[in-house]
Amino acid sequence: MITATESPPEITHRLRLIVAGSTIRSRRAIENLRRVCKEHLGGHSDLEIIDIYQQPQFAKEYQVIAAPTLVKLLPLPVRRIVGDLSEEDRLLRALDLAMLPAAGGA
Amino acid sequence: MPPEPATTAPSKSATGIAGFDEILLGGLPTARPTLICGAAGCGKTLFAITFLVNGATRFGESGVFMSFEERAEDLAANVASLGYDLDGLVEAGKLALDHVRVERSEIEETGQYDLEGLFVRLGYAVDSVGAKRVVLDTIESLFSGFSDTAVLRAELRRLFTWIKERGLTAIITGERGEGLLTRHGLEEYISDCVVLLDNRVIDQIMTRRLRVVKYRGSAHGTNEYPFLIDAAGISVLPVTSSGIDRPVSNEIVSTGIAGLDAMLRNGGLYRGSSILLSGVAGTGKTTIGSHFIDAACRRGERCMFFVFEEGAEEICRNVLSVGIDLRRWADAGLLRFEAARPSLYGLEMHLARMQRDVAEFQPSVVVVDPISAFRGPIAEVHATLLRMVDLLKSVGITGLFTSLRTTGSLHDGTDQALSSLMDSWIKLMDIEANGERNRVLYVIKSRGSSHSNQVREYRMTDSGIELIEPYIGPEGVLTGTARITQEAREQAAAERRQRDIEQRRRASERRQDALERQIAELSAALEAEHDEARALQLADAAHDAGLSRDRSAIAARRGGAE
Numbered sequence: 001m002i003t004a005t006e007s008p009p010e011i012t013h014r015l016r017l018i019v020a021g022s023t024i025r026s027r028r029a030i031e032n033l034r035r036v037c038k039e040h041l042g043g044h045s046d047l048e049i050i051d052i053y054q055q056p057q058f059a060k061e062y063q064v065i066a067a068p069t070l071v072k073l074l075p076l077p078v079r080r081i082v083g084d085l086s087e088e089d090r091l092l093r094a095l096d097l098a099m100l101p102a103a104g105g106a
Numbered sequence: 107m108p109p110e111p112a113t114t115a116p117s118k119s120a121t122g123i124a125g126f127d128e129i130l131l132g133g134l135p136t137a138r139p140t141l142i143c144g145a146a147g148c149g150k151t152l153f154a155i156t157f158l159v160n161g162a163t164r165f166g167e168s169g170v171f172m173s174f175e176e177r178a179e180d181l182a183a184n185v186a187s188l189g190y191d192l193d194g195l196v197e198a199g200k201l202a203l204d205h206v207r208v209e210r211s212e213i214e215e216t217g218q219y220d221l222e223g224l225f226v227r228l229g230y231a232v233d234s235v236g237a238k239r240v241v242l243d244t245i246e247s248l249f250s251g252f253s254d255t256a257v258l259r260a261e262l263r264r265l266f267t268w269i270k271e272r273g274l275t276a277i278i279t280g281e282r283g284e285g286l287l288t289r290h291g292l293e294e295y296i297s298d299c300v301v302l303l304d305n306r307v308i309d310q311i312m313t314r315r316l317r318v319v320k321y322r323g324s325a326h327g328t329n330e331y332p333f334l335i336d337a338a339g340i341s342v343l344p345v346t347s348s349g350i351d352r353p354v355s356n357e358i359v360s361t362g363i364a365g366l367d368a369m370l371r372n373g374g375l376y377r378g379s380s381i382l383l384s385g386v387a388g389t390g391k392t393t394i395g396s397h398f399i400d401a402a403c404r405r406g407e408r409c410m411f412f413v414f415e416e417g418a419e420e421i422c423r424n425v426l427s428v429g430i431d432l433r434r435w436a437d438a439g440l441l442r443f444e445a446a447r448p449s450l451y452g453l454e455m456h457l458a459r460m461q462r463d464v465a466e467f468q469p470s471v472v473v474v475d476p477i478s479a480f481r482g483p484i485a486e487v488h489a490t491l492l493r494m495v496d497l498l499k500s501v502g503i504t505g506l507f508t509s510l511r512t513t514g515s516l517h518d519g520t521d522q523a524l525s526s527l528m529d530s531w532i533k534l535m536d537i538e539a540n541g542e543r544n545r546v547l548y549v550i551k552s553r554g555s556s557h558s559n560q561v562r563e564y565r566m567t568d569s570g571i572e573l574i575e576p577y578i579g580p581e582g583v584l585t586g587t588a589r590i591t592q593e594a595r596e597q598a599a600a601e602r603r604q605r606d607i608e609q610r611r612r613a614s615e616r617r618q619d620a621l622e623r624q625i626a627e628l629s630a631a632l633e634a635e636h637d638e639a640r641a642l643q644l645a646d647a648a649h650d651a652g653l654s655r656d657r658s659a660i661a662a663r664r665g666g667a668e
Contacts (some may be wrong), residue, residue, distance in 0.1 A: 020222035029217075052223065056230035063207045064223035066252065082252070083217035094214040 013037075013045040013095065014074035020067035021053045025084045029068035032085035040097045046074075070094075116323045119167070119239070119275040122160025123153070124462065125342030129318060129327035134299055137273040139266050141296040143280040143287045144303030149314060149335050150279040151176070152185070153303070154241040156340055157277055159190045161239045162200035167275075169239035170202045170231040174247035178203040188339050202231040208251035215253060221261040225268060232274065240269065240276040246290050255290075263295050287319070298322045304330070308482075313452035316342060332454030334462070343458040343493075354378065359471075359504060362401030363394065365573025366532070369549055369558040375530055376554060377470075378502040380495050382524055384509040385534025389545055390566060391508035392416070394534075395473040396425040396432055397570060398506050402471040403435040410469040411443050412460060414479035418443035429569040442467050448479040453490040456480070461497055472498055476508040477524075488524070495527045529553040535561075537585055544586035547573075563589070 017033055019026035030049060037045045052059040052067070062071045066082040072095060081094045118132035127133050134140045134157070142150050151173075158169035171192075173181055181203065182192040195201035204227060232240065245262065252258055269276045278296055280288030287293045293300055300319040305312050314333050318326045333342040355377040360367050367374045375381055383391050399409045411432075413421060421443070422433045435441035444463055451459065464472065474494070480487050491507075498505040509524065525531055530552040536543045545564055549557040563574045563585040574589075584592050 018223065020220075020226060025218055025220075032217075052226045056226045059223050059227040059230060060204055064227065065206060065208065065221060065248070066219040066224075067222035067226075068219060069223055078212065079214060080212050081214040081216055083215050083219040086217035088216075090214060090216040094216070 011044060011046045012075060013041055013047075013072070015045060015047045015095075016058075016062060016071040016073065017047065017049045018058065018062055018064045018067060018069045018071065019049065019051055021051065026051075026068055028084040028086065029070070032088070032091070033070060036085070036088065036091060036095070036097075040092065040095075118324070119161070120165060121153075121157045122164050123156055123340050123342060124465075125331070125333070126153075126316075126340070129316075129331060129342060130299075130321065131324060131326055134275055134277070135321070135324070136275050137270060138298040139269050139276040139278050139296045140299040140301065141278050141280055141288070141293055142301045142303060143282055143293070145282045145305070148282075148303035148305050149333075149340065150303060151181075151243050152188075152335060152340060153301075154243050154277045154279055155181070155185050155190065155192075156188075158201060158239055158241055159185075159192075159195065162195050162198075167238035168200045168202075168235040169241065170204070170228065170235065170237045171241045171243065172228060172231065173203070173205045173243050174208055175244055176205070178205045181205075188337065199235055202235045202237065204228075204231050206247075208247045210251050213251050218257075219254075220257065221248075221265070224261075225265065228265075229272075232272065238273075238275060240274045241279070242276065243279045244281055245278055246280055246288060246292060249290050259290075259295075262292070266295050293319075308452070313454050315454075332452070332458055334451075334455055334458040336459070338462065341458050341462045343454060343461055355502060359405075360401045361394070362397035362399075363564075363571050363573065365562065365564070366394075366547075366571075369560070369562065369573070370530075370552055371556045371558070375504065375552070377504050378499060379529035379553070380499060380505040380507065380527065381530040381532065382507050382509060382528040383532050383534065384511050385547075386511050386536060389534035389536055389547075390564075390571060391510070391534060392421060392475050393425055393428055393430070393566060393571060394532075395475050395506055395508055396421070396430045399432065399435070399441060399471060399473055400430050402504075403438075403440045407440070407470040408468060409435070409441045409471040409473070410464060410467055411441060412463075412472065412474045413443060413445045414448045414474075414476065417445050428566050428571070442469070448481065453480055453482055453486060457490050457493055457497070460494065464497070464501075464503065469503060471504045471506070473506045474508070476510050478508075478510040491524060492527055525551070540586070540588050542586050546585060 015033070015037075017029060019029060033047070037047055050058045050062075052064065058064070062069070063080070064071070068082070068084060070081040070085060070091075072079045072081065075096055079094055081091060085091050116138070117136040118130065118134065119136045120127050120133035121130070142153055144150055155171065158171055161167040161169050171181070176184070178192075185192060192201060192203065196203060206224065206227070228240070231237070245265075248258055248262075249255060266276075266278075278292065280290075280292045282302075283289035283291070287300065287302060297320070299321045302317045302319050304315045304317070306315065307313075314335065315330045316333050317330045318328065331342055333340060357377040358372055358374040359377050360374040361370070383394055385391050395411070399411060402409050411418075411421070416424070418436070422431075422436070425432055432441060436443065442463075444460070446456070446459070448456070450456075460474075477491055477494075480490065482490075495505060495507075507524075507528070528551075531550040532547055533550050534545065534547045536545050545566075546561050547564055548559075548561045551557075560576055562576055565572050565574060
């Protein structure tokens, strides 16, 4: 609601998607996340995709156990969303976007 | 026993935990995961961390500790009390700590996933220090964070396979579940080695125990073994040494009491033997034990005094009153006191502690005062004492055990049960008679030595315990005042007899004198008679001569007239 009135693209969602290699599951998670970001967040997201095969130190830093894991750093509280993000309802709820489809989806 | 053909024995990685490696006949299986399970507070984490710390400090093997419960900082703080410097090891690149946070409330699941993140983290940590040892503490926490147990199980199975492939020796800890070794049946996946920890509270005393449930491809100790966690870390108490074949010594050591040594015929007790000193309260068990220690220290030997009823200071003060100065030996480092309340630990805990202390101090004489302080089921007490005696004998330590008997009777259950363990048994008693109490001792048995059959009275003097020459007479064996009065009585009688004889001798002499005097008087009288007789004779002769002279004179006168 507030985001809509702000003119400069303020970052509301800081997200890190952690994947392990370029598996089908990784690609599916990336696709799902990109779509949601585009549809629901516009330019208000800071998304970074990390492949822990390339940068294993981030696995510990972001407290990753499962792969893929989407770490939501902002808005607080921090949440870890595991899986290939194929269940969009749950993903939206986890990203605190659950109310938006009802308001803006019309 | 599985009918498997004998394959090459698995190589083993020592844990460095005293006693544990002995039970495992070397250590945990190298490049295999081992499951350590038990209820909360059993010491699983401590076992695991000790395995890593010893690996890093003693066996040159770096390790990774992956904690699913405690944060790395908490872990480091918790084990600092045991002298483990985790931070130092981390800095030295010998240890990597990773705390894996599993928080159900922070985790959302959408779609398919695997645990590759965990694999990468573990792999990264292993590579960062070149680890050979890994601990996953407690990996089952994952089940609380993720709902898809099918995935978890598959991933755990994969993880354990991965550990083997990477050649990592791993400890996986698991919380005891109902009817299962672990809550989620991890034992299904880890079949190489499973160790079960347990802590039981009996009579408000907790005893920790450990059992190797299985060890694939290796023999192992199968009993339940008690173990101890204290400031010195973990000590596991291995079994009663299986055999009773031990090196024996023919050397004799003095008891420190000359009279007692004499009673034992060959001048004392065999080195490495065990001696039971039993007696009722106040018979000087501790004092005799102190004598024994004093004698050993005088020979320059190291002694340990395990006391369960008095403190070290109290004992030093008390025995000083009978002229034994233990403090100087303690100060000289020859004597070490270990005082503890019997109720502080369970029996096995005491034993474990004792074993550790003995191994550390290396004494040649150990006195335990008293063993009767250990309470519990007779069978358990007996088993503990058996192990205690065994423990000392196996390393050739001479052990003196005191035992308080509650009754003065000759036979007592505990003593009886103990007797078979002991090489020598000295019994202290007190005899109540004539309104006093006297202490006596006798040697019930002394293996490998003839010994006196006498019941001997002893006294506590300013210079220690002193055995008194026994009074044996027509009245039997007497002690104390009875002995003294009897001796006095006999002496009086002797004196009386002596006086009597003297008197009679003198009377006889007097009579002799009298007789001699009489003889002298009679002789004198006789002499007088003789004189008288002679005088009479002379008088008679003179008379006769006078008559004849008169007659001649008359004749002459007549003749003249004619």
